[in-house]
Amino acid sequence: MFIPHTDPEREEMLKTIGVKTLEDLFKDIPEKYRFPKLHLPQGLSEMEALSQVQDYAMANEATRDLPCFLGAGVYNHYIPAAVDNILRRGEFSTAYTPYQPEISQGTLQAMFEYQSLIAALTGMETANASHYDGATATAEAGVMAYHHFRGLRKKIILSPSVNPQYRATVCTYLCGYHDISIVGDETDKDPFSKPDDLIGLIDDQTALVVVQYPDFLGRIFDLSALAKATHEAGALLAVAVNPISLGMLKTPGEFGADIVVGEGQPLGIPLSFGGPYLGLFATRKELIRKVSGRLVGETVDQQGRHGYVLTLTAREQHIRRERATSNICTNEGLMALAASVYLSLLGPQGLKRVAELCYHKAHHAAEMIDEIKGYAVVSGAPFFNEFVVRCPKPVAEINEALLDEGILGGYDLGCDYPALQNHMLIACTEMNTHEEIDYLCEKLEEVSHE
Amino acid sequence: MNFPAELKYAKTDEWVKVEGKVATVGISDYAQAQLSDIVYVDIALAVGQKASKGSTFASVESVKAAADINLPVSGKVVAVNADLGKTPEVINSDPYGKAWMLKIEMDSPADVNDLMDAPAYEKFCDGRGH
Numbered sequence: 332m333f334i335p336h337t338d339p340e341r342e343e344m345l346k347t348i349g350v351k352t353l354e355d356l357f358k359d360i361p362e363k364y365r366f367p368k369l370h371l372p373q374g375l376s377e378m379e380a381l382s383q384v385q386d387y388a389m390a391n392e393a394t395r396d397l398p399c400f401l402g403a404g405v406y407n408h409y410i411p412a413a414v415d416n417i418l419r420r421g422e423f424s425t426a427y428t429p430y431q432p433e434i435s436q437g438t439l440q441a442m443f444e445y446q447s448l449i450a451a452l453t454g455m456e457t458a459n460a461s462h463y464d465g466a467t468a469t470a471e472a473g474v475m476a477y478h479h480f481r482g483l484r485k486k487i488i489l490s491p492s493v494n495p496q497y498r499a500t501v502c503t504y505l506c507g508y509h510d511i512s513i514v515g516d517e518t519d520k521d522p523f524s525k526p527d528d529l530i531g532l533i534d535d536q537t538a539l540v541v542v543q544y545p546d547f548l549g550r551i552f553d554l555s556a557l558a559k560a561t562h563e564a565g566a567l568l569a570v571a572v573n574p575i576s577l578g579m580l581k582t583p584g585e586f587g588a589d590i591v592v593g594e595g596q597p598l599g600i601p602l603s604f605g606g607p608y609l610g611l612f613a614t615r616k617e618l619i620r621k622v623s624g625r626l627v628g629e630t631v632d633q634q635g636r637h638g639y640v641l642t643l644t645a646r647e648q649h650i651r652r653e654r655a656t657s658n659i660c661t662n663e664g665l666m667a668l669a670a671s672v673y674l675s676l677l678g679p680q681g682l683k684r685v686a687e688l689c690y691h692k693a694h695h696a697a698e699m700i701d702e703i704k705g706y707a708v709v710s711g712a713p714f715f716n717e718f719v720v721r722c723p724k725p726v727a728e729i730n731e732a733l734l735d736e737g738i739l740g741g742y743d744l745g746c747d748y749p750a751l752q753n754h755m756l757i758a759c760t761e762m763n764t765h766e767e768i769d770y771l772c773e774k775l776e777e778v779s780h781e
Numbered sequence: 782m783n784f785p786a787e788l789k790y791a792k793t794d795e796w797v798k799v800e801g802k803v804a805t806v807g808i809s810d811y812a813q814a815q816l817s818d819i820v821y822v823d824i825a826l827a828v829g830q831k832a833s834k835g836s837t838f839a840s841v842e843s844v845k846a847a848a849d850i851n852l853p854v855s856g857k858v859v860a861v862n863a864d865l866g867k868t869p870e871v872i873n874s875d876p877y878g879k880a881w882m883l884k885i886e887m888d889s890p891a892d893v894n895d896l897m898d899a900p901a902y903e904k905f906c907d908g909r910g911h
Contacts, residue, residue, distance in 0.1 A: 481825055620821060620842075645821070645842035654840070654849060 394602055394739065398767035400696075402717050402758025403547070403742035404465065404494050405596045405608070408575070408685070409762055414599040414672045423668055428661070429627075432640040438664065439639035442627040445671040452577050452674070452682075453591040454584020455613035460625040460662040462610025465571060465594030469497040469541065470504035471612060471623045471657060472569040472590045476539035477508055478656040479567065479621050484538035488515040488529055491522055492546035493571060494594075495747040501541070522748040523711055526552050530560040537566040539590075544570050544583060548744075548756065549693075549717025550710055551580065558587035567618075574598050574611060574670075576715045578679070578686030590614045599673030600666055609666040620646055623657030688761035689716035696759050696768045703772060705779040709754070717758045719744065719751070723779045726755045732778045738771055782906070783810045785877055789893055790902035791853040796877065799893055804854050807881045808841065811906045813873050816843035822869045824882055826858045832885075834892055839882055841872065850882065854892040860884035 336344075341353065350356060357365055375383065399407045418424060422437055429435030429442075442460045449458035462468040473487050487505065489498050498516050505511050515532055526542050533540060540561045545551045554570065561568040570583035572593040583591045595609030596602070614622055620643060628642030648655035677685065693716040701708040705723035722729055726743035733740040741757035748754075759768070788796045794812035798805040813819065821842040826832055832852050839850040862881050865871070872880040887893075897905060 620823070645844075645847040650845075651847045654847065 392734070392739075394762075397734075397737055397739045398763060398770065399739040400741050400757050400759065400763070400771060401739050402760075403756055404496065404594055405602055406573070406575070406689075406716070406758060406760050407602055407762050408597050408599075408760050410599050410601060411673065411676050413676055414669050417672050418665055418669055424665060426664065429641060432638065436639060439627050439641070441668050441671060442625070442662075442664065443629055443639050444675075445667040446627060448671055448674045449574075449595075449611055449613050452574055452582070453572065453588075453593075453611070453613040454582025455588070455591050456616040457619055457622070457626075458611070458613035459622050460627055460664070461595070461667040462612055462624060462659065463663060464596075464606055464608040464610045465494065465592065466497045466500035466610075467504075468592040468594075468610030468612045469493070469569070469571050470500045471610075471659065472541065472592050473501045473505050473539055474657050475590065475614075475618070475621050475623060476567045476569070477505070477511065479618065480538045482509065484536055484566070485510050485512060486534070486536045487511065487513045487538055488532050488540045489513055490526060490529055490540075490542040490546070491516045491520045491524060491748075492548055492550070493541055493543045494547045497543075497571060522548070522744075522751055525712070526554055526557045530557060533560055533564045533566060535564055537561075537564055539567050539569055541569045541571065544572055544580075545576055545715040545717070548710060548719050549714040549758070550712040551576075551715055552712065554583070554586040554588070562587065572611070573715065575682070575686050575689060578682035578684075579690065580686075580715070584613075589618065595663075595666065595670050598670035600669050607663055607666050609663050609670055619643065621656055622646065624659045625662050685761055686715075689759060692716070692761070692763050692765075692768065693718060693757075693759035695765070696757065696763070696771070699768060699772045700757070700775065703776050703779070706775060716760060717756055720755045720757055722753045722755050725753055729755065729775070729778050732781065733771075733774055736770075736774045738767075738774060782814065782903075783877070784899040784903045784906075786899045788877065789853075789896035789898060790905075791851070791896055792905065793851045793853075795850060795853045797853050797893060797896060798881075799887075799890070802887050802890060803859060804856070804885050804887050804893070805881050806853060806883045806885060807876060808850060808872065809902070810876045811902075812848075813876045813880075816841065816848060817845055817873075819843045819869045819872045822865050822872065822882075824861055824865070826861065826883060828858050828861055831855075831857050841869070852883075852885070853896055854885060854887050855889065856885040856887040858883055859886050 394407045426438040429438045432439060446458040462471055502513055515529055558568050567589040569590040569592060570588040572591055574593055574595060575597045591613040593611040595611045600609055626642050627639055630638055630640055632638050644650055648658050648660050697708045697718045700706050700720055707721045708718050709721050710718045730740035741755040744751035744754040744756050788798050790796050794809045796807050796809050819841055824839040826838045832838055834852055834855040836852050837849040838852045841848050841850060861883055
């Protein structure tokens with residue numbers, strides 16, 4: 332263990348502040364809580380500890396062992412071995428914030444490549460070096476729109492089919508802003524409403540309209556009319572994406588989105604409770620000085636050699652202090668690198684193939700499930716890799732039965748949408764085999780008349 | 782360092798040139814020198830808008846800092862230097878000429894009386910050290 336202070340140094344510090352012993356520093360804490368007995372078990376040898384931790388690990392039921400039909404924002408995709416291999420290189424895994432470009436060219440170039448890839452994928456002009464996850468990236472879009480209009484426009488319209496966690500995070504980030512109102516996602520709203528249903532809410536007070544594409548229910552809509560109406564009112568349009576879907580879908584940039592955000596986890600990042608995940612954030616060049624977080628730019632040095640540096644940092648909190656538009660001072664560097672490696676390995680053709688596999692497997696599963704008595708696919712619109720199934724029983728009950736049969740079932744939409752009790756959101760990726768889909772259908776059928 | 786005698790100066794380093802009821806506003810030679818190479822200017826007011834003395838009407842970014850620019854007088858905006866957005870570097874090269882930011886029709890020309898004249902401002906700048 333690293334102990335920075337010697338005993339004489341401690342003595343000196345205590346003397347300086349006029350305290351006799353270290354324990355005296357804690358005397359404001361009630362005595363019975365001050366040094367509680369922890370009742371820890373005896374220490375273990377390395378061998379014993381490893382065996383115990385392995386037992387714990389074996390008790391997990393992971394997506395590695397079970398067919399997984401759960402998505403709702405993060406997805407079980409194949410991660411090529413090269414991704415982890417590159418991530419584990421010490422030069423990347425121990426890199427600190429690249430404030431000194433002369434010793435950080437590797438990290439900076441990786442970030443620059445990531446930004447370029449995300450900009451190309453989303454059809455936007457520029458992307459930042461990432462945020463924590465899809466939820467915080469979406470919230471930053473709200474913050475940016477607020478500052479873009481200098482606080483003069485106070486309305487943010489959130490589609491009810493934006494991921495509920497993203498919506499909650501937008502509200503958390505913006506609750507301290509003066510007079511801001513967030514509308515459109517009231518819980519009594521029809522969960523199957525379409526992007527164009529938001530047009531009526533847009534007015535000259537609107538700073539930002541936020542939709543998801545494909546939306547939380549997996550559906551794909553043409554956003555052109557919404558983009559047009561948003562721009563006619565002088566507002567900005569933010570689109571939250573699943574990056575894999577952009578391997579085959581028209582980009583939000585082509586629809587006229589001003590900001591594209593999203594969860595980057597599908598791009599080579601493992602499923603993990605609480606992350607780390609990856610917040611995608613791309614926008615138009617015109618808005619670049621309002622973008623939160625870090626940006627890496629390409630330049631040349633005095634001798635004309637290519638190089639990379641953090642750029643436009645006068646936007647950032649460490650320079651602009653309380654006048655910064657966001658208090659974000661970091662990014663998900665290693666996860667952004669994972670996404671860069673993943674996208675580079677796959678290339679446009681590979682990504683398209685992954686997207687098509689997800690699409691076709693989900694449509695095959697939807698067709699089969701729709702034929703099972705008691706179940707109906709009710710998405711009501713074209714969908715990507717996720718669809719809504721009306722079930723004959725509460726979803727929690729069905730999922731419990733499925734887990735007993737070794738299947739991770741879909742997402743219980745009743746948790747977020749009161750109108751969608753007994754509705755399950757089922758996701759498929761390239762990882763789901765036809766045998767798994769057959770097995771799911773067989774078990775869903777059995778559950779329905781148990 | 783240049784401190785033109787015909788101008789008035791604010792403690793926050795803006796200069797004002799008064800012609801009748803109209804005041805032209807920019808930032809001083811001292812301010813541009815402190816900021817170093819200026820790369821971006823964002824003027825938040827448009828022609829016709831009213832604004833009061835002391836409010837922030839622009840921000841200026843240099844390679845090492847970002848600064849808010851405050852209005853030294855209250856009034857109605859009658860002109861904005863739209864070229865400045867494309868050529869922010871003229872703030873460094875010609876702070877009192879091409880780099881004017883706003884022309885404002887003053888509510889109360891007496892606002893100018895609160896500002897410093899050139900010798901007072903020069904003394905004020907000297908006193909701040911570097």
